[in-house]
Amino acid sequence: MLAEQKTIDQHLDPITIGLRPGLEGVPVTQSAICDIDGIKGELKYRGYPIADLAAQSSFLETTYLLIWGNLPSPQQLRDFEREVQMHRRVSFRVRDMMKCFPASGHPMDALQSCAASLGLFYSRRAIDNPQYVYDAVVRLIAKIPTMVAAFQLIRKGQDPIQPRDDLAYSANFLYMLTEREPDPLSARIFDRCLILHAEHSLNASTFSARVTASTLTDPYAVVASAVGTLAGPLHGGANEDVIKMLEDIRLPENSSSYLDKAIAHKQKIMGFGHREYKVKDPRASILQGLAEELFARFGKDEMYDVARALEKEASNRLGAKGIYPNVDFYSGLVYRKLGIPRDLFTPVFAISRVAGWLAHWREQLGANRIFRPSQIYTGVKTRKWKPAEERSTPENS
Template identity: 45%
Template structure:
């Protein structure tokens, strides 16, 4: 028996949803570069992940309509967000609790037939952007803005944040970020979701568990720490000196390296270009310039390339998203992948129950408490 720490290079299941092979990410066989260059919409990609094919015009119109019909959240959820804000909770804890609460008020929450599971998926996917935008406004002392029925998911999210129509460039950047984060094979949060529903637990439990896993700084929380690093460099000095100091102190540099990719994360270059355009348009080119300097220094010192978290931080900053909400934006995209994997797990389920090699003491005899030293 051998142990693979962190399940590295251990294959635990087959999937038809996404693949990472030779440093290429594909969604159901479509390369991420092709989807980016073709300007695929987030709605198309969700449909692709759930149905394992791209929608035709009729399919897409029906699917988009179902999403829009379910985007609004109840006043009970809004009240809950207000109460959680006053408790000064971590925003990811708020999202985790709110998603769990959606299940409490869903009359189909415990129904496990395929159609009911799919309908719950639609409701979860649709409401996530509304929840994140509402919480962002509540924290600023503003009333939530309801979604519109004439906007894409990317445009609707940005509208619900500000009450104003986003520019074409902003919507393009938001859409690309959502597509790039949609799925990534058996990452930690996706695997968590599959482990949860493999017990035949419900969809809301699976997504709630996944949010808990995504919260960690070694997973979804990394992009928040990237922007903290960029702002620290902006205030205190040059990127090269900053990175050298990090390396000398054996500190982790967030946004670089990846467990799976050897030659670099293919998603990073697309976000890099959007970061350049957005920061220039916003009049804050230094955020891109510092990021590029950090990338150069890390490559020189460590031969590591940026991952998806690195430039997504500058993109979200330029879109005026609060820094501690970056991981929530990640979640409202990745829920599409979580749900696709939950559907797949239900279709061909087997309880996920690995083993461990015991290395503790053995052959011990029980001693009554009165006789113990």
């Protein structure tokens, strides 16, 4: 038994067989969508710095850039915005389906089911038809926010609010969610949040989207698979846990002792560290500024002082290891100030990241090869089958 285990351990030695758990650092595709420099802390969409887009662009304009490769002309942008506006509503059958979901269910599970259901309504798989591709993009960008807002009201026993054609994309979502027209500053800041979360190279959910896309299935299944991946706490779900962590710390002066315990017990500090960045995530810096804009207008969140104190302590003690705040650290504070419930933080992330998933879907179709990685087998080589009556003891005893 010991000899067999030793053989297995040798097989698992990454130096011996080149195994890279989690595919860390292993290129599996080429992409022209997103460029990250983790040493300098730079993020670019199609060559445009994220700070410039967040300051000057809109989410729908950035979506167009990501998916079709260039910023739209004024007419192209107007046409795209109008198409999205026309397709915001969802079928009553989708709403009726949501009414059957348990009110205690997580909104990400509801969103995954709803995104997949769109494939039933638009089941023609004509992925070689540019008009089909365009229409699918429009439907998903338009309907995902409506689905998220609808489930939020349905689970509270209320009827969903219909989209308003006179409101822009981000303002309309906040209206459907909160039942009141948002302040222009809130709408603009939310739109900038969507830009910041729209794309981030080959992260787990985007890789999931590309793997699904490589089978040439429909884009609704592609997005549904990505939503399921994003739901995990090590990916999109982290911003919910950041708020819980800050509430557990309670006071800025408690941040040092909290960090002591976390380090001693080798616990993950939510909202810190990123596989790509060795400095502070550029999106975190922008989100921190957005939070301060909201606080200056609508009053400070008491957890912000806790967050700043924790960032200072963690940066002093963990910065040498390249562990700094990532995009999740301040996003929850922004969303909370906008009146977004905590368990909707990740669905809001999905509303934004649909743009990146669809960009990678189109790119994958352009030079497709189905993903089929290999593995290292570590099980028993050969066993002799025995009838049930001859199996007196477990085989591994």
